[in-house]
Amino acid sequence: MHMLNHKSIFCLVPRFLGAAMGALLTVIQPVHNYSTIVKRINSSHHCPSINKLVDETFAQLHVIRRIKFYHLICQKNSPNLLCFHDDIHICLCYDHQGRRLANCFYFDHQMKFDCFGKNYCEHNGQCFQDSPDCPKRSICVCPSCYYGTRCQFTTSEF
Structure with a gap:
């Protein structure tokens, strides 16, 4: 999750559903302290590369020349x-x-989900922190069939 400003938040799922999909925008909404969000993700949430939206000449411009035309x-x-x-x-x-x-x-497209080498999530859970410099909170995103604050529990034995 990323903060846009003090009034809104968004959640982006990088490389979800395979590398070909790229990134998917899942939620943009006002900030709430605690909330549960259930969202069905579909192909319209795909965030395509600029290379698929503009011609090659424009795509190869330096970012400073290019970004002012992103609107x-x-x-x-x-x-x-x-x-x-x-x-x-x-x-x-x-x-x-x-x-x-x-x-x-x-946006760091190469970001590793291991809490900067201090991943305490079990069973290959992905670790996210609220800040790269001085994190105060961490959260584990668990793979299928695992749950718990550290992905320490499984449902696969049922």
Whole structure:
């Protein structure tokens, strides 16, 4: 999960459903302290590479020259495009005062889910922390048939 600002949060699932899918945008909503979110993920949540949305000449421009036109990508593909990415950013498309805009921010596509080498999750659970510098909270995302705060329990024996 990532904070967009103090009022909203989003959840992005990288490399979900196989590497060919890339990233999927699952939730954008106002921040709530505690909530359970149930969301059916489908292909419309796919965040395609910018290379699939623009011509090769535009895609090869330096990021500084390119990023100022990212709003146009959202406008051209409106309203179906929720998000897209380049090599170093993830961009969310949204409506603001009647215009379709892009909100882009740095995203580490190569991020390892091991809490920076201190993964306490069992059974190959993926570990996420709230900050890379001085984390205060960690959470394990468990594989199928495992559950618990550290993925320490299984249902496979039933």
